Amino acid sequence: MVALHNVRKSFGPLEVIHDVSFSVEKGEVVCIIGPSGSGKSTLLRCINGLETYQGGEIVVHGERVDTKARSIRQVRTRVAMVFQRFNLFPHRTALENVAEGPIFVKKEPREQALAQARQLLERVGLGAKIDAYPAQLSGGQQQRVAIARALGMRPDAILFDEPTSALDPELVGEVLAVMRSLADEGMTMIVVTHEMGFAREVADRVLFLDGGVLVEQGPPSEVLSRPQNPRTQDFLRRIL
């Protein structure tokens, strides 16, 4: 579904992603862990075409991600992104936030898009909040609206960039529960997270990124429990 081949990304003279290769199969959940500044967000932004990259190739569902190509809008609708800070439209209700993409980007009929948005909000446990504005919702509820919005585009994969890092601790669980249910339903997901419990229980594979280098990858039982690389060992020792 998603494949990276020797990807390199620089900001000016500074190379921040060095020769990264990995692939994600349909229905797979891959968690990316690593220290702050290691390039996790940049990598996700390259995958859905929000950033250009200078070397290698990223392929999503058979299509090369090339920010200059006309197909880039296609890639962006196929790969949805959920951000740390929700990024909802503040002057639109939960329902309008979810229906916006299908109506204006996918040109779906308005009534159909609104009906689907209602269903999606129910699916994330917010059926009673469809007319609420973001400011009337808790952080956990806002992030669940953001997940419903991502689902509304019927993506092939969803990228999550630290989706629970901005939440009060008591709200983290409700968002992880929604993500877990998506994983159970077979959604292809790439999740940047510091939630090691989630990674351990839900991820098929864990990738450790450090200084823009993909240092180690494997099933959580290996990478998290028996890391081979000293840099992975050191990182896990510091966060656990």
Ligand code: ADP
């Ligand atoms: P992470 O998400 O793992 O914390 P980032 O992908 O945000 O890491 O950043 C990786 C590196 O790229 C850091 O050194 C950061 O300073 C740099 N960087 C990120 N975005 C930009 C940008 N727009 N311009 C210049 N440097 C950037």
Ligand code: MG
């Ligand atoms: Mg980041």
